[in-house]
């Protein structure tokens with residue numbers, strides 16, 4: 001008798017390659033990359049790559065995944081912008097891989113928390129915003145918004161307009177339940193409210209930051 005039942009087929013994410021990652025097209029030139037536990041996403045624009053999050057478990061495989069995609073699209077493989085969903089090391093602990101020649105974008109509170117942490121693996125954002133920011137790179141547009149504290153005080157919503165894709169980390173867990181203590185969230189009423197705010201965006205795909213799966217509307221409705 002096993003201690004645990006098997007993971008249901010519907011919860012298993014995409015198969016990983018020999019290097020331990022999967023990179024797949026979300027929509028158009030927007031791709032997501034996962035190691036089965038964590039997720040990042042990136043836009044391959046004609047002016048360079050915009051990466052959202054850099055989980056240390058994926059680490060250098062992020063470079064490989066970006067190479068895989070930009071070799072096919074023929075767009076520059078250099079990461080020009082790195083957006084932080086929030087300050088937690090498990091989602092951005094590989095952020096130092098891109099050195100000084102990248103614009104680091106995050107919430108004002110993310111910068112405060114990272115300056116305090118003094119972690120060389122998580123350089124503080126160079127560009128910050130309080131409520132909203134629209135990032136235009138090449139032909140693309142990303143809408144960043146802070147709707148108040150939820151999982152973390154600085155957790156932001158990143159919406160790719162043309163791709164109808166929302167990245168919101170540590171709130172919705174497609175095919176799974178949130179891990180212990182509601183994903184170790186700090187503001188529970190805010191975390192619950194974040195589900196309703198997420199569903200108010202017209203997204204078709206959700207990048208939740210964890211596990212292998214991308215989310216569909218039904219995943220958000222289920223967890224809501």
Ligand SMILES: [Zn+2]
Pocket residue numbers: 086088091151152170
């Ligand atoms: Zn977190």
